Amino acid sequence: xxxxxxxxxxxxxxxxxxxxxxxxxxxxxxxxxxxxxxxxxxxxxxxxxxxxxxxxxxxxxxxxxxxxxxxxxxxxxxxxxxxxxxxxxxxxxxxxxxxxxxxxxxxxxxxxxxxxxxxxxxxxxxxxxxxxxxxxxxxxxxxxxxxxxxxxxxxxxxxxxxxxxxxxxxxxxxxxxxxxxxxxxxxxxxxxxxxxxxxxxxxxxxxxxxxxxxxxxxxxxxxxxxxxxxxxxxxxxxxxxxxxxxxxxxxxxxxxxxxxxxxxxxxxxxxxxxxxxxxxxxxxxxxxxxxxxxxxxxxxxxxxxxxxxxxxxxxxxxxxxxxxxxxxxxxxxxxxxxxxxxxxxxxxxxxxxxxxxxxxxxxxxxxxxxxxxxxxxxxxxxxxxxxxxxxxxxxxxxxxxxxxxxxxxxxxxxxxxxxxxxxxxxxxxxxxxxxxxxxxxxxxxxxxxxxxxxxxxxxxxxxxxxxxxxxxxxxxxxxxxxxxxxxxxxxxxxxxxxxxxxxxxxxxxxxxxxxxxxxxxxxxxxxxxxxxxxxxxxxxxxxxxxxxxxxxxxxxxxxxxxxxxxxxxxxxxxxxxxxxxxxxxxx
Numbered sequence: 205x206x207x208x209x210x211x212x213x214x215x216x217x218x219x220x221x222x223x224x225x226x227x228x229x230x231x232x233x234x235x236x237x238x239x240x241x242x243x244x245x246x247x248x249x250x251x252x253x254x255x256x257x258x259x260x261x262x263x264x265x266x267x268x269x270x271x272x273x274x275x276x277x278x279x280x281x282x283x284x285x286x287x288x289x290x291x292x293x294x295x296x297x298x299x300x301x302x303x304x305x306x307x308x309x310x311x312x313x314x315x316x317x318x319x320x321x322x323x324x325x326x327x328x329x330x331x332x333x334x335x336x337x338x339x340x341x342x343x344x345x346x347x348x349x350x351x352x353x354x355x356x357x358x359x360x361x362x363x364x365x366x367x368x369x370x371x372x373x374x375x376x377x378x379x380x381x382x383x384x385x386x387x388x389x390x391x392x393x394x395x396x397x398x399x400x401x402x403x404x405x406x407x408x409x410x411x412x413x414x415x416x417x418x419x420x421x422x423x424x425x426x427x428x429x430x431x432x433x434x435x436x437x438x439x440x441x442x443x444x445x446x447x448x449x450x451x452x453x454x455x456x457x458x459x460x461x462x463x464x465x466x467x468x469x470x471x472x473x474x475x476x477x478x479x480x481x482x483x484x485x486x487x488x489x490x491x492x493x494x495x496x497x498x499x500x501x502x503x504x505x506x507x508x509x510x511x512x513x514x515x516x517x518x519x520x521x522x523x524x525x526x527x528x529x530x531x532x533x534x535x536x537x538x539x540x541x542x543x544x545x546x547x548x549x550x551x552x553x554x555x556x557x558x559x560x561x562x563x564x565x566x567x568x569x570x571x572x573x574x575x576x577x578x579x580x581x582x583x584x585x586x587x588x589x590x591x592x593x594x595x596x597x598x599x600x601x602x603x604x605x606x607x608x609x610x611x612x613x614x615x616x617x618x619x620x621x622x623x624x625x626x627x628x629x630x631x632x633x634x635x636x637x638x639x640x641x642x643x644x645x646x647x648x649x650x651x652x653x654x655x656x657x658x659x660x661x662x663x664x665x666x667x668x669x670x671x672x673x674x675x676x677x678x679x680x681x682x683x684x685x686x687x688x689x690x691x692x693x694x695x696x697x698x699x700x701x702x703x704x705x706x707x708x709x710x711x712x713x714x715x716x717x718x719x720x721x722x723x724x725x726x727x728x729x730x731x732x733x734x735x736x737x738x739x740x741x742x743x744x745x746x747x748x749x750x751x752x753x754x755x756x757x758x759x760x761x762x763x764x765x766x767x768x769x770x771x772x773x774x775x776x777x778x779x780x781x782x783x784x785x786x787x788x789x790x791x
Contacts, residue, residue: 231345
């Protein structure tokens with residue numbers, strides 16, 4: 205938990221010091237009130253007291269109470285500022301850290317867990333800080349000063365107060381031992397509920413298509429019931445605190461007055477007034493002591509969950525990405541758009557077997573290289589090594605003659621236009637989605653946007669929409685068809701005008717006519733760029749300069765369409781399943 209305080213900035217620390225000063229001032233004013241009460245008691249028992257003297261002491265009491273109120277307001281303001289600012293900065297820090305993660309780290313934590321950590325967990329820590337500033341400082345000071353003022357007021361009263369404090373401490377320790385382990389489970393169950401909810405909302409079409417509403421409802425009800433039961437358990441355990449605290453405070457006051465009455469009854473006439481004054485003062489200060497422990501208990505209620513949340517946040521902040529950023533951020537060779545794999549082997553983290561083994565190929569500027577193979581042969585994995593979504597275990601991946609491990613990620617990514625297997629759309633206009641790849645260097649002009657859409661065969665359907673390029677795209681592009689999303693993804697890459705285009709099975713949702721027209725326009729528009737294509741259809745890749753055939757993670761053939769039909773049995777089998785005999789014979 206203490207590591208979280210490293211995230212406090214200079215301005216927040218200044219407010220923290222300011223709040224401490226006002227907390228101390230408020231405590232001193234609160235604890236001054238019983239002194240004036242004792243003075244009033246002494247004046248009343250003196251016998252010859254004027255009302256003016258009592259009103260003066262009462263005025264001092266009111267002034268202390270008002271001063272304490274002002275201090276509380278200032279402390280509340282400072283605590284709120286610190287908590288809110290801390291929450292904002294920590295959430296931004298978590299987000300930036302997650303942005304630096306590779307695919308390995310994202311899969312380690314899971315998306316739903318990262319969402320919970322950057323929202324719910326941050327809020328739990330913030331609540332503890334806001335409450336802690338006010339209570340963690342105030343309670344010990346109040347208890348120490350109150351105890352010092354009542355230390356010589358009678359050992360009988362002190363003994364009763366000590367018993368009350370011990371009862372409170374025993375209850376707190378018992379609650380911590382029972383509840384603390386449950387808070388970790390509570391956050392895990394929150395992750396689970398978020399995951400199921402996210403899955404259901406993301407896959408709502410599949411759920412409805414398979415009439416699986418009841419099945420999904422049962423899943424989310426199960427997770428919801430688990431979370432509810434755990435919340436009820438912790439709430440019920442904590443609910444013992446209020447009645448115990450009320451009983452202790454009431455019992456303490458009653459005990460003090462009972463003991464005081466007994467002592468007054470046995471004392472001589474001269475001592476009676478002193479004992480009475482001590483009893484009144486002690487009862488006020490004893491309540492302050494118990495109130496100090498109440499404040500600490502409130503912190504103990506918040507601390508277990510905040511501690512678990514802080515640990516989960518530190519797990520994210522302390523995780524170092526496996527893919528380390530390189531140093532090269534400018535061209536060091538004359539090469540452009542050249543990709544080379546040298547003896548590349550790769551396996552996923554914690555996997556025993558290699559997904560790719562001893563891959564070698566080279567593609568030059570302006571060439572098109574395609575990858576084909578059966579499902580699970582490692583096609584998408586291979587091209588994901590170029591933008592360093594993962595790092596190779598053996599061998600080298602070179603872009604423009606430089607090992608990608610030595611490049612800065614931003615520099616490498618500026619060279620690449622990546623079109624993923626699953627078309628990703630962001631909430632915003634069509635124009636904003638197309639210009640997404642240029643957001644760092646500014647929006648391309650309207651002409652560039654329209655040209656990109658035209659090459660991607662998206663212009664026709666865009667201009668048929670009522671809002672044209674200003675048409676809103678919903679989150680995830682749910683108001684667009686699969687083919688429309690793929691074409692917009694391709695337009696996004698074209699608008700960037702990169703050295704290298706990577707198409708990860710990005711034509712699968714297109715019909716043959718659109719596929720042919722798009723590839724034709726792409727060749728014309730990107731004749732100087734290197735194109736990397738992963739595809740399942742022979743028709744998409746047969747015009748490529750080089751085709752790499754993968755089988756169980758190994759390269760079993762490299763060549764042109766015609767060469768592979770003659771020399772590669774795996775490629776010929778794939779071609780036979782997709783092309784007619786006359787097409788094979790005429791190849």
